[in-house]
Amino acid sequence: ISEVEMVKADSDVSDRLTLESVRDSLIRQEGSIVFSLIERAKFPLNAPTYDPSYFSMPGSYGSLVELVVKQTEAVQAKAGRYENPEEHPFFPDDLPPSQVPPHKYPRVLNPAAVFVNVNKKIWDVYFNKLLPLFVAPGDDGNYASTAARDLECLQVLSRRIHYGKLVAEVKFRDEWKHYEPPIRARDKKTLMDLLTAPAVEKAVKKRVAKKASIFGQEVKVGDDSDENKGKYKVDPAVVSRFYGDWVIPLTKDVEVQYLLRRLD
């Protein structure tokens, strides 16, 4: 493929970038998030996964979940994962460089987008606010599998929340005349008001609750009893509240942070 075709393909991608296409992607990602939470909820809390004193090995990894996340990110960094502007590591310091030939990702975002990473906050919110609400208390010893499920949840949440960069980019392109003055004035409040769509947020919260109730219901064959009605693998109300309290606000935080750098 020639350089000219490459460039053309690139501009096609940014031409296709619309608020609708970005919102469609966010809707699809809801399914991945709900499924990942359901997978994690197959295990109880398994507190030793998060306890730095549970194990020790050379190098300072902290807890088992930190070991799994740091080492997995190191492997994935070598495989080129973080060259993709849609991927964000939880432990960006000391990551090894990519070992694979560079892929030419379409340049859609302002290059300053790389400085926006809210994964520290996502880590804190996931382990301290969300996890205790949707997993059963207890310990079944499956710590490695538990950490693997946590990593999956963290990665899909991070992807969704950092999609705020793309959301902000389309909103800026559609209405740059409105966005430019508050960006120059570093007026976060006005930016937040401009990018907020209350009706969309309300629909998102309703839809994720519905997805959690559909994807997480017990499916029985040959049993007409209502015994399992209303029993879900992950409580739809918890998912909806988590979206409203954290996922949406963090996405908007990413949007504002990105917009503040949009004219750099």
Ligand SMILES: C=C(O[C@@H]1C=C(C(=O)O)C=C[C@H]1O)C(=O)O
């Ligand atoms: C993502 C968007 O921006 C804001 C954040 C939303 C979200 O995180 O779901 C929804 C609506 C907006 O308030 C959007 O407009 O779609």
